[in-house]
Amino acid sequence: MRYIDEFQDPDLARRLLDDIHSIVTRPWALMEVCGGQTHTIIRHGIDQLLPEQVELIHGPGCPVCVTPLEVIDKALEIASRPEVIFCSFGDMLRVPGTGRDLFQVRSAGGDVRVVYSPLDALRIAQENPRREVVFFGIGFETTAPPNAMTVYQARKLNIPNFSLLVSHVRVPPAIEAIMESPSCRVQAFLAAGHVCSVMGLGEYPELAERYRVPIVVTGFEPLDILEGVRRTVRQLERGEHTVDNAYQRAVRPEGNPAAQAMLEDVFEVTDRAWRGIGVIPRSGWRLSPRYRQYDAEYRFSVTGIDTREPAECRSGEVLQGLLKPHECEAFGTTCTPRNPLGATMVSSEGACAAYYLYRRLDLTTPSLEASTVV
Template sequence: MKYLEEFGDPALAGRLLEQIRATTTRPWAIMEVCGGQTHSLIRHGIDQLLPAGVEMIHGPGCPVCVTPLEIIDRALEIASRPGVIFCSFGDMLRVPGSGRDLFQVKSTGADVRVVYSPLDALTIARRNPEREVVFFGIGFETTAPANAMTVYQARRQGIRNFSLLVSHVLVPPAIAAIMESPTCRVQAFLAAGHVCSVMGTGQYPDLVRRYRVPIVVTGFEPLDLLEGIRRTVAQLEAGRHELDNAYPRAVPAEGNPAAVAMLREVFAVTDRSWRGIGMIPASGWRLADAYQDLDAELRFAVSDVHTAESTECRSGEVLQGLIKPHECAAFGGRCTPRTPLGATMVSAEGACAAYYRYRRLSPPTTSRPAWDATAPRTAHV
């Protein structure tokens, strides 16, 4: 397939769906890890076209959604200080902290700027040597290399008024935490292709062996997802658990060695708290000891910020795949993209945002359809 539109070809999609239906003989629960995959599934209605017994569970792979509340509050505290230029990608500006967000801080006069690359923040720091410039570095393994390169360049160029507020998290430890949860229903995973394009697939065979679950590396277009689901169901039905790369056009087994080398130079593995989930050991990165002077959390001494989550928001259960977004009583009423109670509603990759955008006008239902391998799933919102 050479052209973008071919990845959404309805005839090819129909054939893949028929193969999935022909293979499925019993119910299966598959988690797509990435929020981008969730949006594609919901936007194109793929989850509703699958056999009724094949359930897609939406995972915690939205980087904005899992950024812990204490990090958001630290960002708000730093951004509020005089003499600071706080730089961030736009999707972080409306994520609620304990009582406000970066847009509200900006409205009080703070210098909060949207940038399109962490290197833009470094340029701002170079042009404003009398001010402290902070970049909000969040995300999975996909965004980390650019942030690492920016820190590396700041040190190399001697730019002392730049620092990074770090909240990077890692996918494989999250998969392990999901499988070890007593409430886990996941029987297989669709792994995020863009993460594997950076890190390669070397971390997944151990997870496959340890938890005896298929892991299929998958892309983001409709045919990518359907092919990933087809391969996953085939493994489940055959009683196999293997790592399978269904996205070879973007994912070599070794990933991107140059990016991995930069990550190892600048970052060190650390325990990380995930918003709505809690602490996962060795699930994130911090700046390595040699770059600690560029850590905004240390530079601004904001480690003791205390937080208070909304008691009404159930985004943690959404991120763990325990409920679907519409099963939260606040969904679409008290909680909307303009008035979000949690990050899953405001993030461009959040499951709640996907359901609000593509499903909120559908008649709600809480009952699951009787399983039938030949029938498509009925709408569940």
């Protein structure tokens, strides 16, 4: 890839769309796994350009969105302690916990800092040896390796005042959980290219065969998405269900062995709760016993926290692909990016945020016109 414009070419997009229109003969429901792909789809109106028989369902691919409320509350509890410097990426600061968020903790005097890398947090720990420094480690297989490397470095450099609050999740068990749901309508998946660039394709063929669903690895630009849809629809129309790599410029079948080795050393697979979905077996990571001393949850004994999602928030249904964001009664009224009820509205990769940012006016136009006529 030389220029990103090559993957936003309108003429090539039209040719791909024409090809998709020419091959589709029946209704198909495809789920894009990644929240970044969701934002590309909504921003460029890709779902509106596809044949009406092709439905794109938004999956639980936003790392901020799936971080469970219990973990958010644990972060709030730790960040409120006077001896702690709590470090996080900026998109976590507005995610609502039970009654408050990290911004409110900071405004109340908590030392909450936005960093751009977990290594920034490690540097802060070195500069503040009398303070406890905690980094909020969330995300899928993409962000797990640098967080693992930071813990590895903390141990190697003997930095005792650093710890990691872990909420890492894995994509393949989530696909399995979606397909096992009685309400599942998904017939194929657009897999996340950046996840596969780390982990490779090894876990997907068994899922494609067991559930008889095509899984096509795609990137994040408009032409990436359209090519992924084209390959997926072609498989569905032919009755095929294989793993196809449409993102070869970034994804190798074996993934990144060095990153995988770091994950295997620092983390161990565990059951993990997903916000709005529940516990998915073997769908996450936690620090292995060898690195347990750097586990903030263990270090600060934040257990027994009772949480409850707002009754009016339907983000769990959005994350499972059962509901489009604008179909929620709170969308754009009691739930906005400024006052979010759930993480799907505040996250930069959340489906609700995408609809609010790129499609809010379209969704509200009919009611405005109706009121004008009256």
